[in-house]
Amino acid sequence: MNTTGYTFITGATSDIGRQICLTLATAGHCLLLTDISEEVLLETKAKLPYPERHLTLTLDLSEVEQAEQKLSQYIIENNIQVVNVVFAAGIFTVKPLKLLNYAFVKKNFDIALFSIIALSKVLTSKKIHADNLQGMVLISSVSAIMGTKGYTTYSAVKAGMLGLMKSLAVELAPKVRVNAIMPGGVRTKTTNFLYELQENSNPRYLLGDGKKEDIANMVEFLLSDKSRWITGQEFVVDGGLTIN
């Protein structure tokens, strides 16, 4: 039996996902990385400290039921304990209302919201798992509480995560602490095109441009004992954007 307690991360190969992996691995976590591409997962894992400590699992979160089944099978077959989970998977794109269609919206909700319910079920099930889950962090966004043109689906998904987080926190207390982080805009591969618009930093960010590390550090805190009396909360990490 593998007695290591793993931290499970979805969306592990995105820019912010990778940084979360790096920060947590540096802090001593053993990780179970998941994302859609095995090749990119292995590449991400290889760059982490002590790569041999970490595991990878390919999951296509747009196929929610299959992903749920695959994760439970993986946990049973490998007899592993997941003690923390970070839900960082999602799609970001700008699309005006007139270009939205049900398939696009559903895919966004499946990957970033519905899959959280399905995977949380697996990770808290006594039948599948020894029920050792302690910490859960959802990566939402300031878009959950701010409107932006072309962000309707993204805002809806991110706001949905906040409601889900609160009810999960109540339902899973006191064993599991559940919190959400709402990052402001951070320049990554996914959001890079937005930054081509402007020469200078957006002055609404009082503390200047944010970094991936700023988000990952909050994840580390929320999964550590230092936050042991915190659950069901929304943490805005945005350099002052939403108060300005």
Place this chain on the structure above:
Amino acid sequence: MKELLGQLAEILEVEDIDITKKFTDYDEFDSLAALTILAMLDSDYNKTMKTSTIREYESIEAFCKDVLA
């Protein structure tokens, strides 16, 4: 090019795109349309561009050639 023109027609809400025209000749070309084009270039064509560059193209044909180059 047909697929790209189809996407642009959808964004600009027209039946067909006149490739000799500039983006700014279309009424529907506003900041959100420009941003939508940028997002599409990024996700479907792996290209990054500035909105000002899109605005400055002499014709949509020239834009398409650059995107598909």
